[in-house]
Amino acid sequence: MTGTTPATRVVELPTLWMREHLHEALAIYGAAMGYGDSVVAGRYGYAVQHTEREGFRAVGAFAETRDGERLVGFGYGYLVAPGQWWHDQVRQALDRRTAKQWLPGAFEVCELHVLPDQQSRGLGRQLLHALLEGLDQPAALLSTPDSDTKAFRLYHADGFVDLARGYHFPGDARPFAILGARLPLTPPRRSY
Numbered sequence: 721m722t723g724t725t726p727a728t729r730v731v732e733l734p735t736l737w738m739r740e741h742l743h744e745a746l747a748i749y750g751a752a753m754g755y756g757d758s759v760v761a762g763r764y765g766y767a768v769q770h771t772e773r774e775g776f777r778a779v780g781a782f783a784e785t786r787d788g789e790r791l792v793g794f795g796y797g798y799l800v801a802p803g804q805w806w807h808d809q810v811r812q813a814l815d816r817r818t819a820k821q822w823l824p825g826a827f828e829v830c831e832l833h834v835l836p837d838q839q840s841r842g843l844g845r846q847l848l849h850a851l852l853e854g855l856d857q858p859a860a861l862l863s864t865p866d867s868d869t870k871a872f873r874l875y876h877a878d879g880f881v882d883l884a885r886g887y888h889f890p891g892d893a894r895p896f897a898i899l900g901a902r903l904p905l906t907p908p909r910r911s912y
């Protein structure tokens with residue numbers, strides 16, 4: 721452990737643990753995305769439902785503190801299925817052929833966030849790879865704001881390709897990109 725960078729570990733999180741620590745995780749989501757308390761609070765019920773979905777998997781990054789350790793980043797996802805809001809939106813956003821090639825049996829990377837003061841140290845990449853490692857699904861899918869963000873750069877660098885760009889989800893003024901990667905994911909370009 722160096723003076724300024726605490727030691728961190730990235731691990732898979734049992735579903736029950738994730739469910740019991742959703743407030744902690746969603747605080748990281750709010751800080752990472754720059755969302756206010758009301759947006760974060762509104763996400764809680766959805767996140768609980770996500771933990772109940774088939775194929776749910778979560779990973780977390782913990783940093784050492786004087787008293788133990790704290791969660792500083794997390795990611796989770798699950799199997800996409802018709803009838804889920806995101807699945808049905810994405811099916812509309814993609815042309816029929818692309819939807820048929822990518823959607824069936826895919827794993828959605830629903831959340832991936834690292835606390836701002838812990839970003840750009842390799843944790844996001846470690847979380848993404850840990851989340852997708854060893855999955856049986858043929859592909860991983862996600863949506864992310866369509867701009868030159870750290871997230872966009874990470875996904876493109878590690879094997880995700882554009883399936884749709886500039887898509888508007890209902891109720892959100894920002895354009896989104898829908899990205900997909902065949903699994904297993906390309907190994908990280910550098911190790912940490």
Ligand SMILES: CC(C)(COP(=O)(O)OP(=O)(O)OC[C@H]1O[C@@H](n2cnc3c(N)ncnc32)[C@H](O)[C@@H]1OP(=O)(O)O)[C@@H](O)C(=O)NCCC(=O)NCCS
Nearest residue numbers: 752832833834839840841842843844845864870871873874
């Ligand atoms: C996206 C996020 C999870 C990435 O985690 P991170 O720990 O910051 O990223 P890493 O240090 O693992 O870096 C992975 C890649 O991200 C990109 N990246 C990270 N920091 C960057 C920076 N300061 N400037 C530009 N690109 C950067 C790079 O492509 C980097 O790969 P490289 O180091 O080989 O160039 C994190 O930045 C985050 O939580 N962002 C805000 C929330 C968010 O956008 N979540 C995703 C929603 S879809």
